[in-house]
Amino acid sequence: xxxxxxxxxxxxxxxxxxxxxxxxxxxxxxxxxxTIDNKVIQVYNGVIGRWEETAGQSLxxxxxxxxxxxxxxxxxxxxxxxxxxxxxxxxxxxxxxLIRRGYGRRILQVDSRKLIWPVETPxxxxxxxxxxxGHHNGLDFACPSKTIVVAAMEGTVIRSQWMGGFGNAxxxxxxxxxxxxxxxxxxxxxxxxxxxxxGQVIALSGNTGRSTGPHVxxxxxxxxxxLDPEDFLQYGLARPETVVRERLEDQPSEASALNLQxx
Numbered sequence: 001x002x003x004x005x006x007x008x009x010x011x012x013x014x015x016x017x018x019x020x021x022x023x024x025x026x027x028x029x030x031x032x033x034x035t036i037d038n039k040v041i042q043v044y045n046g047v048i049g050r051w052e053e054t055a056g057q058s059l060x061x062x063x064x065x066x067x068x069x070x071x072x073x074x075x076x077x078x079x080x081x082x083x084x085x086x087x088x089x090x091x092x093x094x095x096x097x098l099i100r101r102g103y104g105r106r107i108l109q110v111d112s113r114k115l116i117w118p119v120e121t122p123x124x125x126x127x128x129x130x131x132x133x134g135h136h137n138g139l140d141f142a143c144p145s146k147t148i149v150v151a152a153m154e155g156t157v158i159r160s161q162w163m164g165g166f167g168n169a170x171x172x173x174x175x176x177x178x179x180x181x182x183x184x185x186x187x188x189x190x191x192x193x194x195x196x197x198x199g200q201v202i203a204l205s206g207n208t209g210r211s212t213g214p215h216v217x218x219x220x221x222x223x224x225x226x227l228d229p230e231d232f233l234q235y236g237l238a239r240p241e242t243v244v245r246e247r248l249e250d251q252p253s254e255a256s257a258l259n260l261q262x263x
Contacts, residue, residue: 031111035105040103041090049088052088059086062086066089100248102245105246115152124141139228143215145204146186149216150199153172156193156194157191159192160194163183167207168186177223178222184205184206184217185204187206
């Protein structure tokens with residue numbers, strides 16, 4: 001009972017802080033343009049590229065394939081290139097060819113106060129609240145293993161490791177004091193201390209830890225009190241409207257994707 005009361009009070013205090021002085025919904029103010037990483041084009045440490053498995057691939061081969069150098073691979077990974085995955089920067093030519101082939105990322109306009117969904121096609125499989133005689137502290141999204149998982153809001157990675165029943169998990173602390181947790185991943189890609197942007201890939205989903213099937217478990221906490229993620233997610237939108245697909249400057253478009261990314 002005491003824990004439930006603390007949770008309610010924390011939610012009320014946080015929601016008051018978040019919504020105080022915010023614009024009315026629908027007035028066009030408070031919207032943010034967000035580029036969502038996909039399987040083909042991703043960002044890490046502000047560099048466009050892609051996470052690649054290192055098994056059977058040398059850094060020299062990866063550098064040649066993506067039109068970059070081994071030195072640049074070391075630089076973007078901060079010399080940490082000994083794991084199962086490494087982030088490989090793309091040359092402008094490699095990136096442009098992907099865009100021409102239609103692999104551009106979705107660029108969305110979303111409420112700047114809200115979390116975005118951590119997977120592209122969310123299939124809500126379990127909610128926050130009582131479950132199996134206990135309390136489920138998060139929101140589950142069923143999805144195939146190795147689905148890319150993106151940060152719901154910008155912040156700093158404070159945990160990126162095996163976390164017992166959570167399996168391979170990532171915890172991000174946000175500027176408003178909340179923390180989001182993404183659990184049961186096959187692989188975590190970001191590292192402790194990384195600053196991540198909303199929509200940036202942070203992990204590949206899985207079935208690790210105490211899990212009944214492949215899914216992403218999303219938690220929101222404030223002062224370590226679990227809160228219902230649905231109170232923070234983009235309301236009623238599994239997939240917010242697409243503003244534009246990522247395009248090149250010389251491609252006809254209602255807006256320039258490259259310019260949008262700089263806003």
